[in-house]
Amino acid sequence: DIQMTQSPSSLSASIGDRVTITCRASQTMNINLNWYQQKPGKAPKLLIFAASNLHTGVPPRFSGSGSGTDFTLTISSLQPEDFGTYYCQQSYSTPPYTFGQGTKLEIK
Amino acid sequence: QVQLVQSGAEVKKPGASVKVSCKASGYTFTNYYIHWVRQAPGQGLEWMGLIDPVDGRTTYAQKFQGRVTMTRATSTSTVYMELSSLTSDDTAVYFCTRDLGGGSYFDYWGQGTLVTVSS
Numbered sequence: 001d002i003q004m005t006q007s008p009s010s011l012s013a014s015i016g017d018r019v020t021i022t023c024r025a026s027q028t029m030n031i032n033l034n035w036y037q038q039k040p041g042k043a044p045k046l047l048i049f050a051a052s053n054l055h056t057g058v059p060p061r062f063s064g065s066g067s068g069t070d071f072t073l074t075i076s077s078l079q080p081e082d083f084g085t086y087y088c089q090q091s092y093s094t095p096p097y098t099f100g101q102g103t104k105l106e107i108k
Numbered sequence: 109q110v111q112l113v114q115s116g117a118e119v120k121k122p123g124a125s126v127k128v129s130c131k132a133s134g135y136t137f138t139n140y141y142i143h144w145v146r147q148a149p150g151q152g153l154e155w156m157g158l159i160d161p162v163d164g165r166t167t168y169a170q171k172f173q174g175r176v177t178m179t180r181a182t183s184t185s186t187v188y189m190e191l192s193s194l195t196s197d198d199t200a201v202y203f204c205t206r207d208l209g210g211g212s213y214f215d216y217w218g219q220g221t222l223v224t225v226s227s
Contacts, residue, residue, distance in 0.1 A: 034213040036153075042155065043203055043217035055215065087153055091211045096169045097143065097155040 002026050002093050006086075006100035014108045018046055019075040021103045023088035028068045032092035035073045038102075039084040047086075048073060083107050110134040112142075112204050112218035121223045125192040128221045130204030137185040138162045140206040143214065144178065144189045148200040156202075159187055194225045 003026040013019050023033065031051035036044035042078055046055045048064035061076045075082055088100040115195040130142060144156040157168035159178040166178045177190045191198060202221045205214040 032211045038153075043205075043220055044214070046213055046215050049213040050216075055109070082130070089153075089214070091207075091213060094211075095155070095158075095167050099153040099155070102152045 001096055002090050002098055004088055004090055004098050004100040006088055006103050008103060009101065010040060010104040010106070012106045012108050013078050015080060016079055017078045019078050019082075019105065021086055021088075021105075022072045023066075023071045023073070023100050025069045025090060025092075026069075027093075029090055029092035031067050032090060033064075033071045034068065034091060036087045036089065037084050038081075038087065044087060056108045078107070080107055110206075110215055111116075112206065113216070114202075114204060114218040114221045117222040119226065122193050122195055122225055122227055123224075124194050124195060124222050125190055126198075127188055127190040128202050128204075128223070130187045130189070130218050132185045132187070132206070135194045137182060137210070141209050142178075142180070142187040143205050144176075144208065145203045145205060146200040147203070147220075148197075151200075158191070161185075161187065189225075192224075196225050198223065200226045 005024045007022045016038040033051045034050040037047050046057050047062050052064045063074050085102045085104045087102050111133045113131045118126050120126050138161045141158045143158040146154050156172050159166050163182050175192050180187045204218040207214050
């Protein structure tokens with residue numbers, strides 16, 4: 001099974017900051033990497049699919065990059081509504097469809 | 109619009125079974141696989157398995173093999189997930205979600221169903 005490791009596990013940033021979250025896969029996996037945002041008490045929402053493609057309706061301040069084993073999610077200018085927990089998920093070698101452990105983002 | 113609407117919260121005793129439903133609308137039911145993902149309190153997301161609505165074929169995570177059963181009713185565009193032999197470790201929010209298959213992504217999610225296992 002492919003294991004996904006995110007870093008950091010949590011971070012606190014200010015409005016307007018550039019924020020980067022990293023996801024590392026235990027083996028190379030092309031670009032089959034997706035990112036989700038989850039707010040407390042809600043279902044996850046798809047942000048980025050296939051490493052760098054913005055899902056419909058997602059603000060362009062979100063972007064994704066990477067391939068192979070290392071991937072990043074970047075928020076170019078942090079907004080108040082961006083708090084929550086972010087998860088990466090691989091769909092390259094399935095089953096299982098594995099998620100990272102999550103990165104909790106707090107607004108300072 | 110695409111919607112996945114799940115059944116309501118459940119409270120079960122240890123050893124019991126629970127059956128959660130997920131009703132799809134706004135798209136062609138048989139065009140997307142339905143997956144189940146759970147989230148224990150304060151924890152991350154855990155994939156449980158999937159069902160192909162076309163023929164009912166299932167694939168389960170090894171952890172849940174023998175304890176989970178996923179079925180579908182094409183006449184009502186509804187998928188069911190039944191989990192048996194419940195323990196307190198199964199207390200979690202259970203989500204259904206869909207994908208196209210072939211290395212795709214989960215683009216729409218149900219609202220989640222809280223299952224509480226307590227004596």
